[in-house]
Amino acid sequence: MLSAHTVGDIRAAEEALAATLPDGELMRRAARGLADSLGLIPAGEVVVCLIGPGNNGGDALYAATHLLDRGVRVDLCLLDESTVHAEGLAAAQAAGAQLVKAPGGQHWCLDAIFGIGARPGLTGKAAEWESWLDHERPYTFVVDVPSGVDVDGATLPGVHIGAEATVTFGTYKNALLADPAAGAAGTVSLVDIGLAPHLPSPSIEAIDAFDGHLLDRALPDERSHKYSRGVLGIAAGSEQYAGAAHLCVAGAQAGLAGMIRFVGSAALSQRVVDRAPEVVAGRGRVQAWVVGPGSGDDAESQLAMALEDGVPVVVDASALQHVPDRFEVPALLTPHAGELAAMLDTTREQVEGDPLGHATAAAQRWNATVLLKGRRTLVAQTGAPTRVNLSGSAWLGTAGAGDVLAGFAGSLLAAGLDPRDAGSVAAYLHGVASVQANPDGPIVATDVAYALPSAVAAFVRGDLA
Numbered sequence: 001m002l003s004a005h006t007v008g009d010i011r012a013a014e015e016a017l018a019a020t021l022p023d024g025e026l027m028r029r030a031a032r033g034l035a036d037s038l039g040l041i042p043a044g045e046v047v048v049c050l051i052g053p054g055n056n057g058g059d060a061l062y063a064a065t066h067l068l069d070r071g072v073r074v075d076l077c078l079l080d081e082s083t084v085h086a087e088g089l090a091a092a093q094a095a096g097a098q099l100v101k102a103p104g105g106q107h108w109c110l111d112a113i114f115g116i117g118a119r120p121g122l123t124g125k126a127a128e129w130e131s132w133l134d135h136e137r138p139y140t141f142v143v144d145v146p147s148g149v150d151v152d153g154a155t156l157p158g159v160h161i162g163a164e165a166t167v168t169f170g171t172y173k174n175a176l177l178a179d180p181a182a183g184a185a186g187t188v189s190l191v192d193i194g195l196a197p198h199l200p201s202p203s204i205e206a207i208d209a210f211d212g213h214l215l216d217r218a219l220p221d222e223r224s225h226k227y228s229r230g231v232l233g234i235a236a237g238s239e240q241y242a243g244a245a246h247l248c249v250a251g252a253q254a255g256l257a258g259m260i261r262f263v264g265s266a267a268l269s270q271r272v273v274d275r276a277p278e279v280v281a282g283r284g285r286v287q288a289w290v291v292g293p294g295s296g297d298d299a300e301s302q303l304a305m306a307l308e309d310g311v312p313v314v315v316d317a318s319a320l321q322h323v324p325d326r327f328e329v330p331a332l333l334t335p336h337a338g339e340l341a342a343m344l345d346t347t348r349e350q351v352e353g354d355p356l357g358h359a360t361a362a363a364q365r366w367n368a369t370v371l372l373k374g375r376r377t378l379v380a381q382t383g384a385p386t387r388v389n390l391s392g393s394a395w396l397g398t399a400g401a402g403d404v405l406a407g408f409a410g411s412l413l414a415a416g417l418d419p420r421d422a423g424s425v426a427a428y429l430h431g432v433a434s435v436q437a438n439p440d441g442p443i444v445a446t447d448v449a450y451a452l453p454s455a456v457a458a459f460v461r462g463d464l465a
């Protein structure tokens with residue numbers, strides 16, 4: 001599991017760690033790690049370092065001494081000579097760094113304008129540097145966090161640096177994992193400075209290949225039978241969107257439930273059973289429900305029916321328009337930005353500009369777990385670290401992928417996971433399966449459903465890495 005922490009928590013942890021170390025040791029560790037991560041820059045090349053007033057600039061100045069040691073040339077642009085990290089500047093200059101008035105001509109750049117002490121949005125000279133970067137496009141590394149982003153909120157409220165790669169220290173920051181800010185960071189690498197023992201529980205987490213244990217309590221054993229493994233009820237599809245029923249069922253069949261019951265019109269039920277003969281048509285006892293994929297006008301009555309059972313429920317697509325004031329059962333809501341905007345009476349742009357804020361607000365408001373779909377899908381639940389999904393590719397933006405996800409998440413819920421684990425593991429494996437189905441190429445939602453069972457198995461075995 002990757003974890004991110006808030007600026008406040010990072011500052012407290014750094015203070016506690018620094019108290020156990022000689023003066024300046026933390027910055028030495030950060031600078032050494034940073035320089036090691038800049039190995040891509042060949043000797044003889046020139047890197048321009050954009051240096052701000054704080055310790056972020058200090059990190060870059062000390063890292064510059066290591067770069068100079070191995071033959072990389074360093075130009076320094078100072079935001080303000082009077083506030084720069086003085087010892088760092090002296091060390092970099094002594095090692096051979098040149099002061100320049102403005103960036104120009106260099107093919108490599110190091111953004112050390114602001115770190116976690118940043119106020120979002122760049123102005124003045126920093127904004128001029130950003131427009132040079134935007135125009136000249138040198139290969140840009142960020143020190144700790146892209147300057148100008150909102151570090152905790154992971155938003156982009158103004159001018160900010162966009163980079164190919166970010167080297168961060170101690171722990172991830174929200175802005176490095178959650179969109180839209182994460183989109184500005186490029187590939188992120190983490191330098192260990194010894195902070196972990198001093199950090200509290202994270203603000204954001206991301207499942208990785210080593211988290212297969214999350215499925216442990218929902219796996220079958222030799223005493224299991226179809227009912228003990230969990231039965232999932234699905235109310236999905238309609239005359240207009242019959243395919244959604246098939247895709248939701250296909251996603252569910254790739255999950256951990258022992259049986260699926262399908263509830264819909266006689267004609268639709270017949271279609272579903274013809275295609276997936278394991279499915280049982282009609283109501284009966286279930287451990288969880290999925291309601292809404294392709295349900296159209298039937299969504300309201302289907303959601304009411306599911307809620308009568310008092311079991312956990314996945315609420316997707318058109319059913320999201322009919323949510324109760326507050327859920328009394330464990331609920332996983334799975335909107336995309338447009339659907340969440342409609343629920344919160346705002347615009348898609350507002351949600352996309354601040355997914356973390358809107359997903360968190362919705363989780364609180366409906367007493368539910370909210371899985372907000374996007375490039376970096378979020379799973380927010382009040383009182384627990386928000387999960388962000390890092391798997392998958394842009395090819396996953398394809399018709400029906402959400403129906404598969406809803407069915408798969410429902411199957412994990414029926415098998416005994418709580419909504420947060422069910423939603424976040426489902427999003428993770430859905431992304432993994434999409435890549436495995438056809439790395440770097442087009443896929444349809446059915447391909448994702450078919451690739452899911454082997455992704456589940458590899459995740460459980462710990463083979464995904």
Ligand SMILES: NC(=O)C1=CN([C@@H]2O[C@H](COP(=O)(O)OP(=O)(O)OC[C@H]3O[C@@H](n4cnc5c(N)ncnc54)[C@H](O)[C@@H]3O)[C@@H](O)[C@H]2O)[C@@H](O)CC1
Pocket residue numbers: 014015018026027030052053054055056057059113114115116117118119120121122123143144145169193
């Ligand atoms: N605290 C520590 O012990 C460590 C900190 N490290 C580095 O230190 C950084 C944090 O250092 P600082 O706390 O000095 O913070 P910054 O380096 O982010 O700089 C903060 C300064 O910039 C000014 N500022 C912020 N945003 C501005 C804006 N938009 N326009 C104009 N001025 C602005 C602030 O007023 C403040 O003076 C981390 O990101 C990391 O790079 C590392 O060296 C590891 C250890």
